[in-house]
């Protein structure tokens with residue numbers, strides 16, 4: 248379910264006409280729907296039993312403070328992976344006691360910042376990180392709440408580049424090592440070892456993979472408890488997928504969420520532990536679109552290229568993961584309008600800057616606006632300034648109202664960051 252629909256032949260974001268936003272802000276532009284973010288968060292939180300269990304929105308998916316602020320008001324916490332994300336979450340009004348810090352390579356400075364901030368939990372990924380965290384917290388007279396991320400050797404997800412739970416991946420301590428490290432951690436002065444974490448991949452549509460991982464977590468929990476150790480938290484990560492190809496029928500999503508919640512109850516319900524969840528894509532994916540303008544129509548022998556003003560630096564998912572994004576015309580085509588097959592590409596100087604190949608679309612002309620759907624997650628957060636292109640502005644819609652929540656950067660912002668060394672002046 249999302250709130251991007253046609254009305255009177257025009258695409259609307261909630262009650263705001265996309266064309267009006269594009270006119271006011273220019274293109275390309277990311278447009279987010281507050282109602283969609285809210286709905287996704289609420290459906291998920293209710294299904295998994297918040298607030299007893301905790302939802303830490305994986306802010307790497309979309310970390311705009313307006314998005315975080317919308318979710319913070321609903322009670323969301325944040326799953327963070329850098330000092331920058333912790334600072335951003337705090338700035339957006341997510342309190343420290345709702346922040347978890349994950350990530351396979353945390354620096355001493357970042358761990359110290361997390362301890363000083365008093366965050367809810369550090370997810371430890373290696374034994375050396377455990378030693379470092381304990382030393383840092385102990386030196387400050389503190390004990391940092393922590394869980395150990397275990398690699399259950401169940402890889403899953405929509406693409407090899409986003410699979411994390413296989414033993415071939417860099418994430419988490421191995422299953423065999425987990426008991427020994429956990430027992431050591433339980434006696435360390437600077438950590439309060441509370442449980443386990445896992446996250447096996449992203450864009451997972453098959454609950455069987457998650458279930459296999461969670462069964463391993465359950466078995467490990469029972470083993471640790473059998474050794475007299477305390478396990479009171481299980482952070483189950485994120486990764487639940489959303490359908491990119493059929494956003495109109497997103498009602499599939501809530502069904503998947505219900506089935507996910509039931510599977511968790513079935514596999515872990517008897518343990519009496521607090522569950523933590525780190526959904527990212529599920530909350531933000533369908534809550535955002537990237538609107539772009541057609542710059543050129545270039546008919547070639549085998550296809551017609553639509554060259555648009557958005558590029559791979561603005562939305563890298565197609566180039567990086569061969570990801571599919573639906574493309575909708577902002578002005579709705581009539582049922583009888585001719586359809587043609589297009590390759591849709593950006594202006595960046597490499598062939599990888601292609602959003603879609605052989606895509607049937609209503610006949611499209613220079614100046615038309617197109618929307619890449621399901622661009623709310625891993626869109627703006629993965630953007631760059633490659634080709635010295637300005638970062639795309641972000642707009643949040645709330646009913647008929649909209650606000651620019653990140654303006655387009657200026658050339659001065661961008662070029663002015665360089666410093667010319669003395670010998671070139």
Ligand code: LLP
Nearest residue numbers: 305446449450485486487525526527528625
């Ligand atoms: N927790 C941890 C520890 C993670 O590494 C991730 C995502 C999440 C939670 C959230 O996963 P989600 O619920 O969003 O699937 N850039 C890629 C996705 C990378 C995911 C990285 N980790 C893409 O555009 O598909």
